[in-house]
Amino acid sequence: MQDINSAVETLVQSSNTYFLLIGAIMVFAMHAGFAFLEVGTVRHKNQVNALVKIITDFAVSCVAYFFIGYWIAYDTTFFSSASELAANNGYDLVKFFFLMTFAAAIPAIISGGIAERAKFYPFLLASAVIVAFVYPFFEGIIWNGNYGFQSWLESTTGYAFHDFAGSVVVHGVGGWLALVAVYFLGLRKGRIKDNKLIAFAPSNIPFLALGTWILCVGWFGFNVMSAQSMDGISGLVAMNSLMAMVGGILAALWAGKNDPGFIHNGPLAGLVAVCAGSDVMHPIGSLFVGLIAGLIFVFLFTKIQQTKKFDDVLGVWPLHGVCGAWGGIAAGIFGLDILGGLGGVSFTAQLIGTAVGIIVALVGGAIVYGLVNKITTIRMTEEEEYHGADLSIHSIGSVNQE
Template sequence: MNLEVLIKSSNVLFLLLGAIMIFAMHAGFAFLEVGSVRTKNQINALVKIISDWAVSTVVYFLIGFPMARGISFLKPASKLIGDNMGFDLIRFFFFLTFAACIPAIISGGIAERAKFWPQVFAGAIFAGILYPFFESIIWGINSTFVQGLIKNITGFEFVDYAGSVVVHSFGGWLALPAILILGPRKNRYNSNNPIPISNVPFLALGSWILSVGWFGFNVMSAVELKDISGLVAINSLASMVGGILVSLLLSKRDAIFIHNGALAGLVAVCAGSAIYHPIGAFVVGGIAAAIFVYGFHFETEVLKIDDVLGVVVLHGVVGSWGGIAAGIFGSTLFGGLGNVSFFAQLIGSSLAIIIALFGGSIVYLVIDKLFGFRLEEEKEIEGADLAIHSLEAYPDKF
């Protein structure tokens, strides 16, 4: 085997392992939601995540990846392999795992009261069209114009190494119009007692699966083996730990906030994971956890936005913080590698919010008008498991 073949095959294996790790994260999304909803809606959570994954694969293969990266697979298999051992196919798989996070993120915010097929349809639009459009202007074939514009204004390009903004912020802000259009779950605000979650161990399992897979999300964003960085791995670890410890203190040992605090740290670190000093990453993660602990209460109890898993805060707000934080803690002033601008990060992060809110509002308003988005009251009371899937998670519980 010559050196060139070895390099190509190593890159294929490297990125494939990353894709598999992120693919496994979708089990984390599923169990995080399963643990956070009532028992009568657990099956629905499981089916939504795996169905959205399947639909996302089809639409991203046919539409999204060609739109974002300019590569179409509608050609003979011999040409798909090409002279790089099918590396573009693995690139598709890898970036598919990012695109499929979008409907998975939204699923947690609209849990327990959304119709099944309208949300699957919305997820297809997001994974196949709207997300790839945003991917293309930040990371893909149309990035030269947008990044050039940001650089002309600020002197620097927008940095988002692994998707704090492109994936997490975008997905979280897309969820907000859906949550507002649906309205709160029945009886959510009729008393002082919030609707209880069903299973803390499942929620914790979801958090652990996501946390482990996140190292594929961040480290393998190098795409090729020659660009791998140990700094990315340690910064991811430091930010996760910062999120855990701050949420541990602020929430007074609340298991739900602690496990989500780990995820807040990981969401926030993605953008600047390749340029932070580990101490800076720790601080970024800690601030992200504080944003989630206080932001989730403000969103759900003060604003009375019934965001079941807190995805608007955990992904939307914290993802935006991660984008902006890269312009602060990625600078040489805080021990980072530099070559980043606060204002460039602010512009890029704001662009995600604007496109997500505008695009999400249009999609969900049209869907609600054409098909209806919310479950009928009697079906919501019965639970989505029986109403939609004709199955109970625990049929022998009595």
């Protein structure tokens, strides 16, 4: 009997490790989606830079999170023997891999907002600092109970802040950090002609669409595998993700008036918003969350294109920042049992937790980008920007420069 129990325990542990490993690989693959979404949106002379940024940001994020960020968030380091690290089929190592792909999504999100005029190495430095300190600070508060914030919320409102898969922790923080970076950089050259603000059209809709498809597929690993174990897996999370995704598509189709750029960002808006409450909402509630997120993105991105204050190339602030905030708040609405949800959430707690996430991102972003900008200029020169990041940074001229 003892041998049977031991075998079952080993099987369960190895299954959990494999389950989380598949999730980590799926979220890792999403970074290709970030890359192609940016490649399809920026002008031809900046496409190579978009690809290089995403993969190098991932590498820098991995190292920063391995040595500092994961320690800050979960009080765990890897300075022990390989035999100790490999215990329980290496589940703890795979957990790091999974959560690291979340952390690396922060610079990938920011990358889309700062495209076409940001210097390469200064923003790599900023990415390292953000993933090492800013992101894990808030991640640890929400997902590890650090500093007593969740306990305080629970005693004050009755429930802790609920963010199952990172609407606020990942996407919201990334989007509001991007807003700060975009503010520091200012408008791209050529956006104003004859005292009129013009928009640059996406350079490659097929690449943009490919990026969206990769992200949509990987997102089911992002959300479902956030359970982090086989016994926590829920078909409800998958169904809610699906319904929010199609809700975002339909809203963007209508509000965006058949524009392919809006249509392919619509599902991402819905998926961003559903992350927080995907484990507690009813599928019909998730559909409404996605519909509203799609409308938010189209409306705000259109407004951004008409202002001279911000030049958010991919619209990452409305997509990740605002839709992420909406997702955090929506979990406190559509997660309530009175609206068909599973309950266990508080609107007040969701509102406070979301606001704190935004504050951490804005303050952290102001400190990081402010310091980096003082140490070294974060904006390319006018000549470098004119020639494009591909030629100016990577010494590769594009086939078709604009």
